[in-house]
Amino acid sequence: MKLRYQKKQTRRVTIKDLAEDLGLSVGAVSQALNPRDNINIKLKPETIERVRAHARQLNYRPHAGASSIRSRHFSNIGYMVAQHTLDRIEPTSAEFGIHDAALEHNFRVTMLRMPSEVAKNPQAVSRVFNESHLDGLIVLDEANIFSEYEKILVNTDFPVILLNNKQSHQAVYVNDVAGARTMTNHLIEQGHQNIAFFKAEKATGTPHYSIEDRYQGYKEAMQAAGLQAHPMWNMEERGEEATQEWLYSKDRPEAIFSYNDIDAWQLCKQAYQQGLRIPDDIAIAGYNDNPAARFSWVPLTTMSVPYYQMAYTAFNQALAQINAEEPKPFDSVVVEPKLCARASTMARNRALS
Incomplete structure (x- = not known):
């Protein structure tokens, strides 16, 4: 496909230019391009189409700065992923949810990147927020590091909504206790009794x-079934060698519930190195429903987290506060994850049926 590039005009076309060309008032042209119910200007359909056709012909684009001055808003929402490393492990469905909600309300989305160590450069953080012209900010908290930004954000004049952060107000987060209970009950229903909870890495900073x-939900389900809940097995703390010995011992678990899908894949690697087959020798489950979970060599049983809906909800909560005369904090929205039962845990059930 050949793309045709035309050099931009030296002066951008304005609403006033359109009005003069068409013999209409500036207000009439503005109403045709951006209809508003509270404006007492009535236009015929053919007049609206004539204005819009002329605007397309001249490649007219609204001036964001002028619109911001009139409305006292920038129509711009910020989206930031709070994590310590450059690895982006958060689901893109969250970004899709924010963008789709923003498009419905003619908002733009600004992706923000923070300095990796806030304490070393707080001025840079303040500058990013102040110069981004935001009406609101949505923060996806991957590593519980939002507290590092709190002192800076507490004095902002726009709403801040947290994704994946358990707070009583201004947050949208997952009911992970219930989700972990559901997963553990699923493993019990497959006939497993010796079930462990696994995490691959130690948490950095505040967990x-x-x-x-999730560990609490696992313990509650085990105790409700009259089964022994084990201490959380952390591979980084115990070591890979000890983990391999654990998997190869005669007392190894029948099933292992991993903190998330990435941890489950690391566990699968350790199991295969010991010659164990999944799910015939050991059942393994994850959490989050990473897109690759359904396509792995053994499709992974996991809990699906509705990140798209969470982000969509977060945008609309922010928008309500942006438009409110006297915005008040909203009670946090708690969403329920959904079990996705796949082959990595299903062999025992088939054997019993």
């Missing part, structure tokens, strides 16, 4: 709330 909540 994310989901670690304790």
Whole structure:
């Protein structure tokens, strides 16, 4: 496909130019291009089409700065992923949810990148927020590091909504206790009794709330079934060699519930190195429903987290506060994950049926 590039005009076309060309008032042209119910200007359909056709012909584009001055808003929402490393492991469905919600309300989305160590460069962080012309900010908290930004954001004049952060207000997060109970009950229903909870790495800084909540849900389900809940097995703390010995011992678990899908894949690698077959020798489950989970060599049983809907909801909560005369904090929205049962845990069930 050949793309045709035309050099931009030296002066951008304005609403005033369109109005003069068409013999209309500036207000009439503005109403034709951006209809508003609270404006007492009535236009015939053919007049609206004539204005829009002329605007297309001259490649007219609204001036964002002028619109911001009139409305006192920038029509711009910020989206930031708070994590310590450059590895982006968060689902792109969250970005899709924010962008789709923004498009419905003629908002733009600005992706923000923060300095890796906030304490060393707080001025840079303040500058990013202040110069991005934001009406609101949505923060996806991957590593429970939002507290590092709190002192800076507490004095902002726009709403801040947290994704994946367990707070009583201004947040949209997952009911991970219930999700972990569901997963553990699924493993029990397959006939497993010796079930372990596994995490591959130690948490850096303050542990994310989901670690304790998922472990808590696992313990509650085990205790409700009259089964022994084991201490969380952390491979980084125990070591790979000890983990391999654990998997190869006669007392190894029948099933292992991993903190997330990435941890489950690391566990699968350790199991295969010991010659164990999944799910015939050991059942393995994850959490989050990473897109690759369904396409791995053994499709992974996991919990699906509705990141798209969470982000979509977060945008609309932010928009409500942006438009409110006196915005008030909203009660946090808690979403429920959904079990995705796949081959990595299903062999025992087939054997019993």
